[in-house]
Amino acid sequence: MADFLMPSLGADMEVGTVLQWLVKPGDAVKRGDIVAVVDTEKATIEVEIFQSGVIQRIVVPEGEKVPVGTLLAVIVTNGEGVVAAPEAKPKPAERAPVVIAPPPPAQPAPPRIAAKPAPEPAAPHRARISPLAMRLAMELKVNLATVKGTGPEGAVTKADVERAAKAPPLPTAAAPVPKPIEEPAPAALPKPAVAPIDHHTAMRKVIAAAMARSKREIPHYYLGTHIDMSKAMAWLQAENLKRPVTERLLYSVLLLKAVALAADEIPEMNGFWIDGAFKPGEAVHVGVAISIRQGGLIAPAIHDVGKKNLSEIMASLRDLVKRVRAGVLRSSEIADATITVTSLGNEGVESVFGVIYPPQVALVGFGKIVERPWASGGMVGARPVIMASLSGDHRASDGHRGALFLNTIERLLQVPEKL
C-alpha cells in the first residue's frame, strides 16, 4: 500500500487544488502516468505518479484545496494482492485537448450557482473536461454539472464554460460583482467548491515568497564573464541553413547544453541545499526561466539536458514554452530542476545576475548577444559577445569553483560542433 500525497511543486508552493482526477479506484497506473490535474498559484500542473500499482481509494475529491503533503489517494502497489483488477485503463493521454489559457475576463460574470448542489456524477460516465476549462469554470463559478460539452466525445471545452457563464442568471444569483473572489457566498446558496484563484496576484505572491526566502537564506556570490560567441553563432547559422525550418535551433539550446555539461564537470553547482547540507543532483535537469507575457515567470525543467542532443533539447524547449503559454505543466518539470538558466534573449539587456531558486544552489544568467570590439592575438575585431553570469550559493561552493564552472561553459561554447 502506498500513499499518493499532494506534491510540493517547488519551494514556493504551500497548497494545491485538485482540479481533476484522471483515474478512478480500480485503475492500474504505472510510474510516470499523469493521474491528476492540480492547480497551484502559478500554473495548472499535470501530476505524475511515482509508484506503479492500482488506485484503491481517492481521498481528496475534485475541487478541494489542500496543503502540500495531504493524502490524495491510496495505491495498492504491485506485488500486493490486487482486489479489483481493471479491465482496461483509459490512457491519461486521451484527455480532451487542452485549450489555450484565456486572459482573465475584464468583467467576470456574476456567480452562477445551481439552486441545488449537483450530485456527484457516476465515475465511469463522468464528462471529460480539459484542465483549463475546469479552471475557468472555477474562476467564473460555473457549475460544471449544468454545462453541456461540445468537444470530442462530449468533452467540456473552454467555450462551453464561457457560454454557460453568459447564460441568464438564476433568480437566486447575486447581482454582478466585479471581483467574485471577495464575494462571500450567500448563506442560502451552496458554497462553491473552492475560492477561485486570481493567478496574477497569486503568482506575484509566490514569486515574492520564494525570492524573499532565497535572499534571506542563501548567501549569494556573483561572477561574470564575457564569452566570444562568433564560433557558436557561425556554426549555428551554417547548421540552420542545412535544416528545414521545423528543425532549426535557437542559440539558447547551445547555452543550455553547455551549462549542463559544465554542471556535470563541476557538480557543486548542480543540486540542492537541504537541511544544512549539499545534496548533489542525480542528473542535470536544467530549469529554464520562461517569462509569462501577462506578468511573472516560471522555470520548469528540461530533464537530462547533458544526455540529449541539440535537436532533442530544442524539441523539449519548444514544447515547454508552448505549455507555459497554455498554462499547463507537469509535476516533474516543476519539482525536478537541479540548476536554473535565465537567458534574456535579444530583446533584453547585456547582463543579468539572478536570484537562486531555493533549494537549488546556482543560477546561470545570459544577457543578449551584442557585437563588441574583441581583442585576441594582438588584434581587435568585432565579435558577437554574450555576458554569462553565475549566482552561486556560498554554502555549497566557493568563487574559485564558480569561476571554473563559467570558464568551462566558455570553453564548451568554442567548440559548438561537439555540443
Next chain:
Amino acid sequence: MTDDEIKTLFLRELHRIAPEVELSEVDPAVDLREQIDLDSMDILNLAIAIHEATGVDIPEADYPQMTSLNGCVAYLRSRTS
C-alpha cells in the same frame, strides 16, 4: 494565396502563440517583438506555421522581414509570385 488568406493564417498562429493578445488591436505595421513582446521562439513558431501552411521555406536570415503583419504579407507575396 491571397493577402487575406495570409493575414488570416498569420493572425490564427499569433493567437496560438500569444493567446492573451487582442488580435483586433494588433497594429499591422509595427514589429511584434516590440509591440507584444514576441521572442525568438515565438518568431520561429510563426515561421514554422507559415511554412507548414504555404510550403514556403523561410531562411533564418529572412525572419526579420516577417515580424509584422504587413511585413509578412509583403514577404510571402514576393516569395510566392
